[in-house]
Amino acid sequence: MLLGVLLMTAMAEDNPDIDLLERARDGDRDAFGELFRKYEKRVFRVARRMCGSDDEAWDITQDAFIRAMEAMDRFDPRYRFFTWMYRITANLAINHARKRKRRSEVHFEESYSAEGQQVTRAQLSDRAATEQLTEAVGRALEKLSPSLRAVFVLRVDQQLSYSEIAESLDIAIGTVMSRLNRARARIREELGSMLEEFE
Amino acid sequence: MSCPDFEKLMLYLDGELDEEDLRIVREHLEDCEECRRILATQSRLEESWRNDFRFPEGSEFRRMEDRIFGRVHGRRGWRSMIPVAAGIIAVLLGVKLILTGNPSLDRVSSTAAEWTKDYTMEDTRVGVPGRTGEHSGPEAPGPAPESPEETAEQPLEEHEELVEEMIVDHDGTGDAATRSLVDETSVMRQQVASDVTEDMESSGSFAYGGGVLRGSAQVEQDEIPSAHDSSVFAEEAAGLIGQTPQEEAGERWETGTAADDTALIRSAEVVPDMTGVTTSESDRYLSEGLEEVEAQDETVCFEEELVSCPPEYFNRTDDGCVALVFDGEGMPDSLTAVLLDSLSPGWRDYIKPVFMDTVMVVPLADLNEILRYGGGVPAETTE
Numbered sequence: 001m002l003l004g005v006l007l008m009t010a011m012a013e014d015n016p017d018i019d020l021l022e023r024a025r026d027g028d029r030d031a032f033g034e035l036f037r038k039y040e041k042r043v044f045r046v047a048r049r050m051c052g053s054d055d056e057a058w059d060i061t062q063d064a065f066i067r068a069m070e071a072m073d074r075f076d077p078r079y080r081f082f083t084w085m086y087r088i089t090a091n092l093a094i095n096h097a098r099k100r101k102r103r104s105e106v107h108f109e110e111s112y113s114a115e116g117q118q119v120t121r122a123q124l125s126d127r128a129a130t131e132q133l134t135e136a137v138g139r140a141l142e143k144l145s146p147s148l149r150a151v152f153v154l155r156v157d158q159q160l161s162y163s164e165i166a167e168s169l170d171i172a173i174g175t176v177m178s179r180l181n182r183a184r185a186r187i188r189e190e191l192g193s194m195l196e197e198f199e
Numbered sequence: 200m201s202c203p204d205f206e207k208l209m210l211y212l213d214g215e216l217d218e219e220d221l222r223i224v225r226e227h228l229e230d231c232e233e234c235r236r237i238l239a240t241q242s243r244l245e246e247s248w249r250n251d252f253r254f255p256e257g258s259e260f261r262r263m264e265d266r267i268f269g270r271v272h273g274r275r276g277w278r279s280m281i282p283v284a285a286g287i288i289a290v291l292l293g294v295k296l297i298l299t300g301n302p303s304l305d306r307v308s309s310t311a312a313e314w315t316k317d318y319t320m321e322d323t324r325v326g327v328p329g330r331t332g333e334h335s336g337p338e339a340p341g342p343a344p345e346s347p348e349e350t351a352e353q354p355l356e357e358h359e360e361l362v363e364e365m366i367v368d369h370d371g372t373g374d375a376a377t378r379s380l381v382d383e384t385s386v387m388r389q390q391v392a393s394d395v396t397e398d399m400e401s402s403g404s405f406a407y408g409g410g411v412l413r414g415s416a417q418v419e420q421d422e423i424p425s426a427h428d429s430s431v432f433a434e435e436a437a438g439l440i441g442q443t444p445q446e447e448a449g450e451r452w453e454t455g456t457a458a459d460d461t462a463l464i465r466s467a468e469v470v471p472d473m474t475g476v477t478t479s480e481s482d483r484y485l486s487e488g489l490e491e492v493e494a495q496d497e498t499v500c501f502e503e504e505l506v507s508c509p510p511e512y513f514n515r516t517d518d519g520c521v522a523l524v525f526d527g528e529g530m531p532d533s534l535t536a537v538l539l540d541s542l543s544p545g546w547r548d549y550i551k552p553v554f555m556d557t558v559m560v561v562p563l564a565d566l567n568e569i570l571r572y573g574g575g576v577p578a579e580t581t582e
Contacts, residue, residue: 027272036264041254054255058263065267133244134251155213156245157252162215177215181206184241195240 017081018072025069036065039082042158043089049153050093051100052142060096064089079167086154086168094146133194140190144183151176152183202234203227212238296541520562523569525554539570546570 017035024032040061047060067088075084141149147169154165155176162180166173188195203211203224210216211224228235521542524532531539531546531554539546543566561569 024268025271029268032268033264036267037260040260040264044254044260045252048252058259062263062267062270066271069271130247131251134248137244137248157249159249162213177206177210180213181209184209185205187244188241191244195244 015077015081018075018077021068021072021081025072039065039085042082043085046086046089046153046158047093047096049141049157050090050146050149051096052138056096056100060089060092063092067092080164083164083167086158086160086164087170090150090154090169094150097146097149133191136191136194137187140187143190144186148179148183148186151179152187155180202231205237208234208238209241212242292541520560521566523554523557523559523561525557527556529555539566543567543570 017038020031020035020038024035043064044057044061047064048054048057051057051060064085068085071088075081141152144152150169151165154160154168155162160168162173162176165171165176165180169176171179207216207220207224211221211228216224228238521538522535523538524535526532530536542563559569
C-alpha cells in the first residue's frame with residue numbers, strides 16, 4: 001500500500017498528466033477538465049478514424065477516459081501518459097471495429113464496390129478529386145483489419161513515430177513497420193486506377 | 200542502381216531511416232522519377248486524408264466532459280453508499296430484534312424444569328390455530344428466566360427425565376413414556392377429530408412432518424454439549440418415537456390431507472403469538488381453530504391471522520423459544536433463515552437433511568445443539 005502511494009507520488013511528479021488524472025479520479029472537476037481538454041481531440045479523432053462514425057467515436061471517447069481513471073493504478077510509469085491514452089483508445093476502437101465488422105461486413109462490401117466504380121475515370125476537378133480520394137481512402141481503411149488500421153491511423157493521422165506507435169499498441173517496432181507497410185500497400189491496391197488519376 | 204522497395208520508401212517518408220539508408224535513398228531519388236512519383240502520391244494521399252477531418256462542435260465535447268465526470272463520480276458515489284446502507288440495515292435489524300423481544304442471554308438459559316413447568320401440555324395448546332388478534336402479543340410477560348448458575352446445577356438424571364417428557368412423537372404412538380404423556384392430555388385428545396389436529400395436541404409442540412422437538416434447555420446457548428449428552432439425547436428421542444420416520448409419515452399421511460398439512464404449518468407459525476394467552480382462552484381458540492379446519496378444510500383459514508401479525512412474531516416467543524420452519528429440501532424459510540443468521544451464524548454448516556419438511560419449536564438455548572446434531576430426533580419426511 002505504502003509502496004503504491006510512493007510510486008504514484010513519484011509518477012505524479014514526473015508526469016503532470018498523472019497528477020491531473022489522480023486529482024480527477026478523486027473528484028477534482030477542474031483537474032478532470034484540464035486533462036480532458038488536453039486529450040479530447042486526439043482520443044476522439046483516433047476513435048473516429050478507427051470506427052468511421054461519430055456515435056461510436058463518442059462512445060469510445062467516453063469509455064477511454066473512464067477506463068483511464070479506473071485503471072490509473074495499473075499505469076506503467078515506464079511509458080508516457082499520452083501513449084497510454086492512445087493504447088486505451090486504440091484497444092477500445094479495435095474492439096468496436098471488430099464487433100461492427102461482424103455485424104455489417106456484407107453490407108459494407110456491396111456499397112463499397114458500387115461506389116468505387118462510380119469514381120473511376122470520372123472527370124473531376126482537382127478539389128473534387130481530392131475529396132473523392134480521401135473518401136476512398138476511408139473506405140479502403142475500413143476494409144483493413146483493426147490492427148492494421150490502428151497502426152495506419154496512429155502513424156498517418158496522429159503522426160506518431162514508430163516507437164510511439166509501438167509503445168501505444170504494445171507491439172514491437174518491427175511489427176509496426178510490417179503492419180504499416182501492409183496497410184499502405186493494401187490501400188494503394190484498393191485505390192487502384194483512382195490513384196493514377198490523382199497522380 | 201535498383202529502386203528501393205516500397206517499405207523503404209515509406210520509411211524514408213516517415214523519417215524512420217537510419218543515416219546510411221537515408222543517404223542511399225536520397226541519392227537514388229535524385230535520379231529516379233518513378234520513386235519520386237510514388238512518394239509524392241503517397242504523401243499527398245495521406246495528407247489529404249489527414250486534413251479531411253471535421254471535429255464536432257466544442258459544445259459537444261463540453262457535454263461529453265460533464266457526462267464522463269458525472270458517470271465516474273456518480274457511480275463512485277453510489278458505490279460509496281454501500282457500506283453506509285449496510286450499516287443502516289444492520290442497525291435497523293438490531294433495533295428490530297430488541298423491540299420484538301429477543302431474549303437476552305440470561306433469559307435463554309432457562310432450565311428444563313422451568314421449561315416443563317411453564318410449557319405444560321395445556322399451555323402448548325394455545326399454539327393450535329387461533330385468533331392471533333386476541334393474544335397479548337410479544338409484550339406479554341413470559342416465564343421468569345432462571346440464572347445461568349441455576350441451570351448449570353440441574354442434575355443430569357432430572358434432565359433426562361424431562362427430556363423424555365418433552366420429546367413426543369407427533370401422533371402419540373410412541374413408547375410408554377410417550378403414551379403416558381399423551382394420557383395426561385386425553386381430555387384434549389378427545390376434542391380432536393382429525394389426524395392433523397391430533398398431531399398438534401399430542402406432541403405438546405408444533406410439528407409438521409419431521410421430528411418434533413421441544414424442551415431440553417439444559418445447555419447454555421453457546422455451550423457445546425458433550426458427546427455423551429448428545430448421544431443420550433438422541434437415544435432418548437429415538438426411543439420415545441419408537442417408529443421409523445417412514446412408518447410415521449405413512450400413517451399420518453393416510454389420514455391427513457394436503458390442506459391439513461398447510462394448516463399445520465400455519466399453526467406452527469402462529470405458535471409464538473399465543474404464548475401469553477391463558478389456558479382457558481387457548482382451549483377456546485383450540486376448539487374454534489379446529490372447527491375452522493374441519494369446516495373449511497382449506498389452508499386459507501388462518502391467512503388473515505398471519506397477515507395481521509408482524510412476521511417477526513411467528514418465529515419467536517417471549518420465553519426464549521423459536522420456531523424453525525424447514526422446507527422439503529431441508530432449507531429454512533425466509534424468516535427462519537433471518538433468525539438463524541442472527542442467532543447461529545454458522546447454521547449453514549450444520550444444516551442437515553433431517554430437517555426436511557420440519558417445523559420445530561425449540562428453546563433458544565438449544566438452538567445450536569439442535570442444528571449441530573440434528574436435534575437428536577430421527578429424520579422424518581412428508582413423502
